[in-house]
Amino acid sequence: MRHVVLDTETTGLEVTQGHRIIEIGCVELVNRKLTGNHYHQYVQPQREIDPGAMEVHGITPDFLADKPTFDRVADEFLAFIDGAELIIHNAPFDVGFIDAELDRLGARRTAVADHCRVTDSLVLARRKHPGQRNSLDALCQRYGVDNSTRTLHGALLDAEILADVFLLMTGGQTSLGLSDDEEGSLDTADNPDGGIRRLPTSRPPLRVMRASAEELARHEQRLDAIAAASGGPVIWREQQSAAE
CATH class of the missing domain: 3.30.420.10 (Ribonuclease H-like superfamily/Ribonuclease H)
Known part of the structure; x- marks a missing residue:
């Protein structure tokens, strides 16, 4: 076109x-x-x-x-x-x-x-x-x-x-480059999966940051305040209970 x-x-x-x-x-x-x-x-x-x-x-x-x-x-x-x-x-x-x-x-x-x-x-x-x-x-x-x-x-x-x-x-296109050869573009010749770029399996695992006891306590306090203000159950707790 x-x-x-x-x-x-x-x-x-x-x-x-x-x-x-x-x-x-x-x-x-x-x-x-x-x-x-x-x-x-x-x-x-x-x-x-x-x-x-x-x-x-x-x-x-x-x-x-x-x-x-x-x-x-x-x-x-x-x-x-x-x-x-x-x-x-x-x-x-x-x-x-x-x-x-x-x-x-x-x-x-x-x-x-x-x-x-x-x-x-x-x-x-x-x-x-x-x-x-x-x-x-x-x-x-x-x-x-x-x-x-x-x-x-x-x-x-x-x-x-x-x-x-x-x-x-x-x-909604935000990349206005002149060609597909720019940094960050997908090279289908090097990607036999139709241009899908897959991460290597040897990459280091992502670091998981878990909430501390103090942070969990503050979270529960916030949920208590939401429950008091709404006068009903907190959906977050219902979803958590269902997941468990």
């Missing part, structure tokens, strides 16, 4: 007002593991950038002056996402801008839906955490994802952060 986590930065918020894409960032997941493959491209939008948008992402017209226009990078971008399931936070925004750019290609006209399926991670988050804040920053805090470097929005950085959040939110 191949996922591509995607984010864009734009000249403004409204695609209907002719705003354009100025940055695309994508990271690849295969079988829910980061592969290290990514697509990152700044784009010359051929129009001004709203001051409010510049405050968010910090990308200036001077920086974009020598960058390629979208038509020059479209084929490479489409090849990267082709056949994947796109993971996008607030997908209608990004897909709307990408489709508008693709629509400008004329004879090469196509759409995101022609190349891949789209999953909106914001919709997933709202289902999983109804009534809570589900921005990317809020999800980072909820799932313990480090976003301390996110002082400004950036398409590739935000895609990398979203990939971590998506894996944690959809499967």
Whole structure:
């Protein structure tokens, strides 16, 4: 299974007002593991950038002056996402801008839906955490994802952060390594039992720490206090008697 986590930065918020894409960032997941493959491209939008948008992402017209226009990078971008399931936070925004750019290609006209399926991670988050804040920053805090470097929005950085959040939110995966060759992974070649790691029979026995007489007495005192407060039998003692 191949996922591509995607984010864009734009000249403004409204695609209907002719705003354009100025940055695309994508990271690849295969079988829910980061592969290290990514697509990152700044784009010359051929129009001004709203001051409010510049405050968010910090990308200036001077920086974009020598960058390629979208038509020059479209084929490479489409090849990267082709056949994947796109993971996008607030997908209608990004897909709307990408489709508008693709629509400008004329004879090469196509759409995101022609190349891949789209999953909106914001919709997933709202289902999983109804009534809570589900921005990317809020999800980072909820799932313990480090976003301390996110002082400004950036398409590739935000895609990398979203990939971590998506894996944690959809499967509880906490190891986000690039391969199965990391320390602590299971090597099925060395484990004929299907990857099950078995402890050696020659290992030293575990040390058993038994409660002292004083500790046992305090335990009984605690059970007496529970019995007095509840006015009934203590389940712990009933279970102990049954076991004996």
